[in-house]
Amino acid sequence: MVKAKNTTAVTPTTDSAEDATVKPAEEETLEYTNLNNALVEMRKTPAYKTTGYILKSETAATIDLNDPDKLLNYAMLTSKVIDSTKELDALFGIGKTENILIEGKTAKALCKIVGENKASVIMEKPADHNEILKRIEAAQTTSKATS
């Protein structure tokens, strides 16, 4: 199995919950790290049936895909869909986007927006996207509690 992994400018933070002077940028980094850890864990667990993920923040990106040839396709798909949700909100007043589920004929993609971070998990068709969503939300909650 070929894996493409590209991580840039991710600095894990050691700030504790007691630290009252956490800077927003550090909070974001912590959130990013927690999300990435959750995604890495899901990739390692076969039960989640994930085939890859793309995690993007304003300053960093991590990509891990079984099929690196599809990187551009997945990146385009998820970014276009995430960008389009603002227009859908303007039209139908759905509010700030929480998550997007794309169910295709051969695969599924779940996009979750956590602050400035955009996580897109690609999975097999029979995968339980609700479980993946729960795991991501748990990572989000951990980040909030820590900060």
Added chain:
Amino acid sequence: MISSPSLTLQAAVSEIKNFSPDISCAFIFRKGGEIIAQDDTTRQETIMSAIKVFNKMIKHMDAVGGLESLTVTGEKSQICFTACLADYYLVTVSSKSADEKVVYALNRVLIPTIIKLLSQQRENRETQPAEKPQPEKPKTGKKAAKAEQAKPKAEPETVKQTIQAPKEEVPAAIIDSEPLLPKPPVHQLMVEKLSGLFVTPDTVRIDSEVLASWSDLYEGKIIERVSIENLKLKTVKCRFKPIKEENHTKGIIQVPERIMSILEVSKGELVMVKPVIN
């Protein structure tokens, strides 16, 4: 005039909102941008804009093997695009409190099934006339020659005519529409008997809100008649006026006795009403 399949879809889309009040918007469109059916409240411009947004997204769906469904969950509500058949897409906007199972059943089962059935029905209609003449294949040998002699000369022409005639009746597509005008909205209204000395026997009375929505939709177009269809698919076209009483019950149509008897409906029954657009 729209063909009966789209009337069915229009009715189905209207029913979605009755079935689940948490669904605030529902419409069906084709990839090219043609609106097949829509609910009564969502504006045409909003739908067209949504189709544009959707067309931008659909270009990249090859990565997942083509779209089956796309659900965007927001803080307040969620929007779901579902591929029903070929290039037919259903869109629903539902509140977050909506019953997931109900929304799933409507989006992924009910409406796609209706569209598939309509499509099959159409295919059957198209294939039937071609299949009919098959048993009358020319016989070979002496028997065939005798049969040929026995047949009157004009017969082949009449066979041709019977084959061609149904083709004219078959709609060209599942849903034919005039490209410039939006589809006539279909309203399900309850029949109320209209009686009195000054009642015009060929004129029904309709809720002024419904009439206002028509005039908004067909700005500048004069609508003179409405088409009323009962549950047995019997249709009557007649003139209409707004209901006079200010505090009348919503969702009703006041029908004179004469039209009621033609339509074979009685008080309290539901009818489908749509404007006749020339």
